[in-house]
Amino acid sequence: MPVIVNGVELSDADLERELPLHEQAGNPMREAVTALVLRRVLLDEASRQGLDASDEEGAIGGLLAREATAPEADEAACRRFYQMHPERFMVGELIEADHILFQVTPSVNLDMLRAHANVVLAELLEDPSRFAEVAREQSNCPSAAVGGSLGQLGRGDTVPEFERAVFALPAGGLLPQLLQTRHGLHIVRVTRRIEGRLLPYEHVAGQIASALTAMSRDIAWRQYVKLLVGRARIQGIDLEDGEPERVFSGSAA
Template identity: 55%
Template sequence: MGLSVNGVDITDAAIEAELPHHAQSGNPLKQAVHELVLRQLLLQEAQRLDVPGADAEARIEALLAAEISVPAPDEAACRRYYQQQIARFTSGELAEVRHILFQVTPSVPLALLRGTGEAILAELRQHPDRFAELARTYSNCPSGAVGGSLGQIARGQCVPEFEQTVFRMRAGELGTRLLETRFGLHIVQVVRRLEGQAVPFEAVQAQVAAALQRQSWQRALHQYLRILAGRARIEGVELEGAATPLVQ
């Protein structure tokens, strides 16, 4: 695909080998290409600075360790983050949930699927007692056989977009719109809620500090990559804001 970084080609074979690592992303090809371009930028910078390492990954790690440094967050910053993200530090919170899944497949037009889902949601607003019946008829999830019941779920057990919606809802509440996830379109209802208890700040202070430091490091990495990309000659792709690669 004519892709190169400062005259160094990135081959189609390399892209094909990288693709499986991004299978869960919205656009695997785009992510694979960006990853390879950014990795090449880092390797070339490591070579320019004569950074040692046993292999490419070791040289990248050594380069980032030398070039990116962020201060540890103070206690005040940690306490602010803790208060802002208190739901993340709540233990024992559960939601009893049921849903109807309309799975997205190549054989069914998305517009038709969405229309069906919205029609069933409208029916449930008028007749909420039909949820189990309609789940058994329409849901593409195995839970449809038991009226759409997913049982009790805790934070961290579902994909983020599903979890965020569920734990914002009240007991008995039916979602007002279709929820989109990587699995398809969902009608969601929270049957019951069990509120948890916040873990004391002192018990999670180290965890909070690590999260804040990681965020700072990611911002610094993003800026560093923008600088490298800005002075490089990249052909075959346009990086969108020098997207952060999957470098841990």
């Protein structure tokens, strides 16, 4: 079924060009179509406001600059962010961690996998000394060959959900519940910690201001796009609540 936005049908050529940009998405085809819909909506509005739509990037940028302005981050907001998220401004912080991965694949029954992983976790909570042995037998990660060892990890070395959990554990700590990430279910422990040091606020103030301003701009852009989508005539796809903002945010980043 063709997708038509404000009377204009999206072409196969446009989709072929857009699709490679969304290869990592859960549903690349849908995300690509949604991105094209949003682009068409923005270009139509830019044209309606008299902007030169022959330069598509310039027209969209001009439209957003005019209609979706966002405030610059002030000193107070930057200092609050620094105080609330000190872990983001630590340097030299390292951990040594082990894990056992129960990989989630399309053919796996997640409930059965979770039940099995919880049994294994309960056994290790009773006898943590068997961690390496169990990792070699059970883990779906290449680290199984070395008893589940991931070696030294710094901030940014793993996916965010894994990082948050392991950096919150003390040395020698075994997480008492399963950790679920995009890769599957994990049993994790930290064997060693090397504490870092907090960078002074003055060293990171500019970085914080840039990040907060970008966040504010992103929120303003997403709200504006949602408004335009609500006004547009879109046929051939039903956009889910929140989907346009998510795809637009990902494309803008």
